Structures are given as structure tokens and as C-alpha cells.
Amino acid sequence: MSQEIDQTPDTEEAATGGLASRGRLLRGRAWGAPVLVVGGLLAAALGATWLSREEIAANLIERELDSLGLEARYDIVRIGPSEQVIRNLVIGDPARPDLTVKELRIATRLSWGLPGVGRITVVKPRLYGSWHDGKLSFGSLDKAMAGGGSAPFEMPDYDLAVEDGRALIDSDHGRIGVKLAGAGELRDGFSGELAALSPVLTGGGCTTGPATLYGKLTTSAGKPRFAGPVRLASLTCSAQDLRLGKTAVQLDLTLDKALDGASGKMELAVGAVRYGAQKLAGGSGSGRFTYRDNALSATYRIAGRRLDTPQARLAQVTLEGRARSTGGLARFDIDADLTGREMALGSTVDRALLSAQQTAAGTLGAPIAAQVRQNLAREMRGSTVNASLLVRNSGDGLNLVVTRGSLKGGSGTSVLSLSRVQALFRGKGRAPRVTGNFTTGGRGLPQAWGRMEMGEGGRIAMNASMADYRAGTAMVGVPRVAMEQAGDGALSFNGQVVLSGDVPGGNARNLLLPVDGNWGADGRLAVWRRCTDVSFDALSFSNLVIDKRKLTLCPARGGAIVEGRPDNLLLAAGATSLDLSGHLGETSVRIASGPIGFAMGGAKPGVIKASAIKVALGPADTASHFTVSQLDAQVGKEIAGTFDDADISLAAVPLDMRQAAGRWRYANGVASIEGAQFTLVDREPVARFQPMIARDATLRLADNRITAQALLREPASDRAVARADIVHDLSKADGHADLAVDSLVFDDKLQPDALSRTVLGIVSDLKGVVRGTGRIDWNARGVTSRGRFATDGVDFAAALGPVRQLSGNIVFTDLLGMVTAPNQSVHIASMNPGIEVTDGTISYELRPGYNLIVNGGKWPFMNGTLTLDPARMQIGAAETRYYTLRVAGLDAADFVQHLELTNINASGVFDGELPMIFDEHGGRIENGFLRSRDPGGNVSYVGALTYKDLSAMGNFAFDALKSVNYRKMEIGLGGSLSGDIVTRISFDGLSQGQGASKNFITKQVAKLPIRFIVNIKAPFFSLFGSMRSLYDPTYVTDPRVLGLLNSDGSRSNGRPDATINVAPPAQQPAPAQSGAIQPPVSEKKP
């Protein structure tokens, strides 16, 4: 008696007891006529055996047990011809029996005369077995099992009835309790109820919840068949992170006769399934399978509800197909048609798109990712998936083939379709090899297609392309990209990408970017190893737009433009030169540069270094030029850096900035410069002012408007000259500059010619403070400037002699051209062209070309006034200038008093004219005259005569003339102001003045019409000096001081007194020694 136990671990051992194999020996084959003879014999034998049935039975069982080597104990109850009953059969160790049977009834029947075994009824059998590491053993019954020869196993031919049969299998997977009840011909017609129960089964890292199996066990034609539900409360495999909810399998299994094969069908209903990140709400399925010769072939149809994988969620998924396996499950292949409904993108895909959208914020990537995400979500609603898959577990790994697969969006168009996709999974840790074609589409989704091929040596080549995909103004397209994966997983790629839309810091239109590089197996990425031509239709940064251009960007030597690990990318690119054109707002701009380099990456902000930059802003003929020889910048949230040795010349502004350097910053559309130093230079060929320097100047460029502030200093003295506030509109090329001169001090460290060469020779040794404001306006039509300057008092030396405390203010209508408004006035405390005149006011006007128009001047003079007639003078020119001074109301008494001639008295009021001529030699009067007003006046000498040796005649004349009244006096003047004046005084209507000694002669003479003419030719100045010395010894300077006498009073070794009388040449003084009058010299006190 042997029973082949089916190897499949999960089928319980059928509890038919050890006797099943016994019947197989008695069956014979019936053959025609001889059968009758044999039949008769059989009948006789039968009768004989009936009598000895007890022994037969006894020894039948006995013999059987002995032959099985089973040690059994049992009580025979009854051995009858038709039934043998034994009770309390115990097989195995009585303490731990392997099998106990409460009652065993064997009905015997005659078949062909031989005593055959009829129905065997086993009542309450209790079988104890164990199943360890794959070996099922029933203790001592195992020996019985070993039977069975080479012939294919067949069900034992018994008619068996089991009542309340129970078995307990203790296996390393858990304890299984089995109950069996049923009856019938084992080979054909057995029918019973089989139930198995196990609280927990463990195995292969999985544990189940309570599992039950319950169903009808029938056999027909030698094949046992079990049909009934198998229920599993739960199945948890921590190793594979698999958890199965409540599972019920409606099994209908038919085993082969030899139990070495089976076939059947099953209905499956599964509760919640969780496998790793994949979840299934519930599933049902059905399948038919046959398992024979170690080969399984099955067809199945599984429907799952709410499959949820990180990648995608499917409301419904059905898998239908066939599965075949050979060699157990070692090699199997499953083909399946998968259909899914209501696919929704898994959270990972959505999260990936969302994070792409966030990281690409501010660039074209954001709207594109957002639109893809939104359209994808819409397409997913009502989407259907169908694919035909083939999973083959061949020798070297799991091979998944998707012969055809497509995901149709809600709109009906295909979102993703795969064809001839093959993926080879070679086990843990090795990248899967995927080959095949894919196309993507769908309403509002990128249309892309690609092919992947398995190259030789395990290399995979893929090339794909994507049609331009637009989202608003953003666009991305991949005309072509080819990727190749080497055996070790290193990926190299090259292709072309075209982009439009916002890029960090700006916007690009149709930026065509060839992409080539590789992604090493070690995770290092390197893109653009060689110089790459980048072209774009337009590239704009806030309001700077660069026109269509092709640029060649090169990596730093040996490296790639972009390299590093994906989380720490370094970018370093350079160009040997730039030649761009475009627009800044509405203004055209051309940018050219020498080598320029840009690097960024890691934690540090990006760095730009550029040299020899030339920017021309505006139309060619009126362009503003910026040339910068060194520029560098750090690119972080904002762009900031320094520039050096730059020249800036704004077209409409007549001033240029040279050698500018400083710090600059560019943030949200505003470019600003701080701490700038530069030299301001007048662009006119004949510079109207000398270069001035500025430090810490600031400039700001926003919306096409430049505003700048600078404190301009004179370089040598470093003295602040003027604060400039400049505003310039680049697009309209107009603007203005406000100049403020707070208090500009002129002294020996700063002279006006240091500010403007044009003043050299006009104003020298200027001392004093000047303040004022200026305004220069410029636009396309030209430059206008105006200003208002003032001084409370400056001293300077001019061609016509030193000037003291000139004060007043001057309003310029053209500051740069030095043109003033009409009748400006200035007050001059003192001016000394030879004769000091004080407290003058001059009204003047400066006309274009440094043309000075003197409207007039007025000086109080000797109680009268000196007025200057209008005159014209070309500043800076060496020319002869003609002026006319008018004298009005000169009071002789005041005149004498002014000159402190205490011993002379004079009266009378004079008017006159002094025509003067000024040239580079100085000023001189030509035929000037003073005329006394009626009724004339008196000149008298009131001092005591101190010189005794005056001749008699002299005395007489002196006495007579001591006091002279005149009715009319006319003084003629001529000669150099700073030299000798020839004075011709003529008195008319003379009479002796009061106090003059009168005598007969003088009375007579008084009546005579005498015109008394005195020609005095002497230094106008010293004329008075010498008269005074006549009577005032203190008025004489100590000769020693003059160096004429040595300190000891001896005559100095100066040339001896000599009398030379030389007629004075026009400008030479002609001092000559003459006259006996002791040369008087004195310090004149004003």
C-alpha cells in the first residue's frame, strides 16, 4: 500500500489511512471463455475462504500490517463473512501513536469468487504527521508509504468511508488540523468533505493569518478532485514587504491518477494587498491551470480594484493571459493583456513634476511643468491603459517584454504608447536593460518619440526627439537627442535642445543649445566638453534685448562647461570675444568684448570676468560710448562686482569720464555704481576746463535713466570744487547736470588756472572764496548751460594791476561759453593800475568768445566821481585797449587832503576826461584834461618855508604865488600811469589870493591877463611825494634803508651821482638827477 504524496506543499495529505494500497494486489483481468472456468474455481475457493474468514481477516490485517512492518495493536470485534470490524487500532508508539482508529469496518465481497475487500469504513481515525524541511512523515507509517515501484502511481482501489477522520500535521510552517469525512470508491466515485485549518503558517519569510480549506473531495476515474474554498485571513511577508488581506480561493483541483499532475480552475478573491509601495484595494480573478510533468500551464483573468503604485493609480486593472512554466517555477513565462481604467498619476510622478515646477520657478521650466502636470491630470481622468506584456523568467534574469502598450487619455488620444519594449532585470542592484520604442502624446501634452536599442556588449543606445512644446510664451523642443549607456551604466548623450521663455535673469527666444556630455557610472556629470555654438533669436535681460546671434562658448581648459555631481554642479564657460547688438529699451546698443569668462557652482556665488568691453549706446553718429578694460562680478541673488579703467562718454554730454573704476551692482532691473572714481575731461578740442577727479561717485541706471552724483575735485590740491548731480535719459539722449560750488577757496594751493586754462594770465594770484550754482542742460538739439556765482571778496593780480576785495555775483546765461546776462555788476574795494582807485563798481557783460563789454564803472574820487565810459575788451588777447575816464566834481581841497599835503590849500571843483590806453606794457593817459568849474578857486601854500637859500627872485615869486586865485585852471595830463605823468597846469584870471603879500607890482600884475602855465613833468606819484618832502623830514626814508649809505653812514659803493638827462622814451622812465631838492622818499599811508 503506497501513496504518492503530491509535492505541492500546500495540498494536505489525504487521510485515507494506510490500507488503501492493499486492494491493488487483488484485481485481475477477465478474459472471455477461460473466465467461466476460472469463475467456477473461484466459487469453490470462495466458500472455503468464507469459513476461514476470521483467520483470513485476522491474518489479512495481520499479514498486511506485518508486511508493512507496522507494529499495531487493535481489538478485533467481529469477523463476519461480509464484514470485519476492529476497534481501537493504534499504530506507532502507543504513547505517541501515529494513527489511531476508533473503529475499522471492512466489508468483504466476492468479486469473481475471490474474497474482495468491499467498503472499508474508518471511524474517527486520528493521524499524526509531521512535515519538516519538505519531508512529510507519519512516523512509523512512513515505511508503509515507501511502496510503489516504478509503475506510475495510481489511487488505491478501495471503497473507503471515513467518518470524522482527523489528522494533525506538525510542520515547520505551523500546525495544520485536517478533518475528512466521506465515502466512496477511491478510484472512482469517492465523495467526501475535506477541511483543513491552521492558525498560522509561516514559510519563506511569510506568515499567514488563520487559514482554512474546506471543500468536497471526490474522485472519478482514478483522479481525486477537490473543490471548495481556501480562505486565508492574511498573509504577511516582511522580507518582500508583502501583505495580503483576506483571501478566498474557490479551488477546483483535479489531481492526475498518479498524483504527479493536476489541473483545475480557481476563483480568487483577495482583500487589500500591499507589496512594497504598491497597494491594491481588492482583487478577484479566475484561472484554469494544469500542472503535469513539472510544467504548469494556466490561463488566468485577474481584476484588481484601485491599484495604487507610486508611479500610477488605476481604478480598475485587469490582467488576462496565459502562463507557462517548466521545471517547477524555475523557468516560466507569462503573457498578459493588461487593461486598466481610470488611471491616475501616482504621487511620485506628480511630486516629481511639482518639484520640477518649483525648482524651475522663474524660468520657462515652471509654466511647462505646470501645464504638463495640469493636462496630464486632466487626461488621466477617464484614461484607459491596455498593454500586452510578456514576462519570461529565463536563465539569466526576468525579462519583461511589452509587445504593445498604450495609455489612452480621457480625450481618447494616446498619452503614452510603447512598442517592442524589452526590459531585462538581472537581479538586485544591477540596472535593468530596457529596449524598445515609446511615443508620448495626449491633448496639451508633449509629443515625443524615441527608440531604444540593445547595443552589443550590453550597451544600450537610445535616441529620441520631442516636438516643440509650448506653454504660454515658454517653449522647449528636443529636435534630437541620442543617449548611449555603456556596459558599466555610464551614460553619454548628445543632441540639441531649443528653448524659449524665461531663463535665470532674463528671457530667451529660440535658444538653440547643442547638448553633449556624459554621466559617468560614478555619478559624475560632464556636459559640453568642447567649444559649443549657441544661437538664439533674441536674449533679453530686463530691458536689454540682444538680437539674433551665434555665440561660441568654450569650457575652461581640460574641463567641461558643466561638470560635477548632480547635486553639486560647477559651471564654467568662456568666450574669446563677444560681438552683440540689440536694444536697451528703445536705444540701439552694440556690445563687443575681449575674452569673457563665467563660472558658478558649489556654494559660492557665480563669478564673471570680462576684459576690453566696448559698449556703444544709441545710433552710430550720436552714440554714447562705454569702454571698460576690466570688469568682474559675482553672480548670486544679484550681480555685483568691480570695473576698472573704464572710459564713459555720453554722446550729448560734452564731458567724458576717463579711468573710471568702482563697484557696480545689477539687481531687479537696476544697475548701480558706488565708490566710483573717475577723471572728468572736457571733450572740446580746446578744453574749457582742466580734468577734475571724483571719488565715491555714485551712479544708477534704471528704466533707461542714468542718475549720478559726484563731488568733483581739482587733482593737485584735491580740493572739492563742485558737487554734480547728473540725470541723463538714454533713450531720449537728454538730461541735465546741477553743479553746486559750496565754498571754493582759492589760495596758493589752488589757482583758477588749475580749473580752466582760459583764465591763465587774466586772473593771477587769486585769493578768496567763491560759491555758486551751475546747470547744464543737453538734448538732441545741443547743450545749454547757466549759472550764478558770487564772492564776498577776492583779491587777485590782473594785467591792469592788483585788485583788492572784488565782490558781487555774476549770472551766466551760457556758463560753459562764459556768457553772462547783461549788466552784471561788481564792486572793487581797491584797484591800482598805477593810481589806486577805491570803492569802484563796474557794470559789465561777457559776450560769446570771451568778449568783455564794460557798460561803465564808477568810483568816488576826491568827493567827485570817476566814471568809466563803456568799453570792449577781448579777454586773454594781447591787444591795446582804449578807455575813457570822466572826472566830475573833483574837489581840489579833497584832493590835497587825500594826498595829505598839509601845507597846501586848494579849492575849486574840477571836471575832466582822462583817455587811457592799456597795452601789455601797462596803462597810460593821453591828452587827459581837468578843467575847473566857474568861479574857479584858490591854490595857496600855507606851510612855513623851510629852505632859506631860495633866491630873491624865488622868494619874490614864491611870496607872490603863495596864494593864487584863479578864475579858470586847466590841467593837461599825459604819460604812463605807473611812470611819469606830464602835467600842464594853466591858470587863468589870476589874482593874488588872500594872504599873499601884495604890493604895488603884484596889484598891477593882478590886473594883467596872465595865464600862468606850469609844466610839471614828474612821476605823477612822486610829484606829490617830493612836494611833501619839502617840508616833512619824516617823510624821507632813511637812505641807509635804501642802500645808498652804508650802515655806518659812508656812501655805499653805488654808482656816484651822475646827472644824465635823457629824453624819456615812450615807456621808459627817465629818471635823471637834477635839481637841488633832496630826493624825498616816504611811505605813503593810504
Add this chain to the structure above:
Amino acid sequence: QRTPEYAAARAAGQVGEQRDGYLGVVSGGADISAMVRDINNKRRSVYTSAAQGKSTIEEYAFTTGCKLIRDTKAGEKYQGLDGSWKTRGGGAPELDPRCP
């Protein structure tokens, strides 16, 4: 002391001492004449204040001129009696008889 431009102009003989005590332009462009005008302004201002109470400005200037011509170095220019420019040689310069 003298500004570099002035010293250079003297050494180069572009300017010379006139008998009237002022500087004269021998040869040279606008810059030289502007510089000479500036120097003469300063000399006139010095003469004006120095001559106060002593002499006329011209006399003071003339006297100083004599000294300046006497002090010219070899190669420098000075104005001769006939008004023309002379180059100072090794010996004494040609002086106005009236010089002290």
C-alpha cells in the same frame, strides 16, 4: 621756486627778461604767452606794492629789470638796448646805462 613750465621756457630761451622788469615772449605759442602774462601780472602786483612811497611802479620795475638781466644765466634771453633779444653769454650782459 619757479614752476617747471617757467623754468623750462627760460632754459629753452622761449622767454626773456625785458629791460622794463617784465618777462617777454621770445618764441612760443599761446600757452607760453598766457604763462608770461600770468607771471607779469604777479610781477606788476609785487612792483605796485613794493614801489609804494618809494618810486613809481615803472622805476621800481626798471631797477629790478636791471638786476634780473644782470642775473641771467648763460643761454637765457634778455632784451638788448636796441630792444632786440640777446642770449646771455659768458661775459656781462649789455645793460641800460641808467642801471645802478
Add this chain to the structure above:
Amino acid sequence: CIQVAAPDKPIVIELNINIRQEVVYRLAADAAKTVEQNEGIF
């Protein structure tokens, strides 16, 4: 007594006064001092 008839034409008495000072010699030292004090412009 003597009557002097007043001629119709005025009697012109012309008196030339040439006031000369011998100045130059006295100024030489002073001039030297001035040059020394303002060597920048001499």
C-alpha cells in the same frame, strides 16, 4: 605912477618844472630783496 595897460592877449608865463628824483640807485637793494622774496616769478 606906472600904469600898465592890460594887453588884449594874456601874458603867458610858462614855467617848466622838471622834478627829477634820482631814484634808481636807491632802489637797487630794495629790488634785490623783493626778487629774493618772490623768486617764483623772477
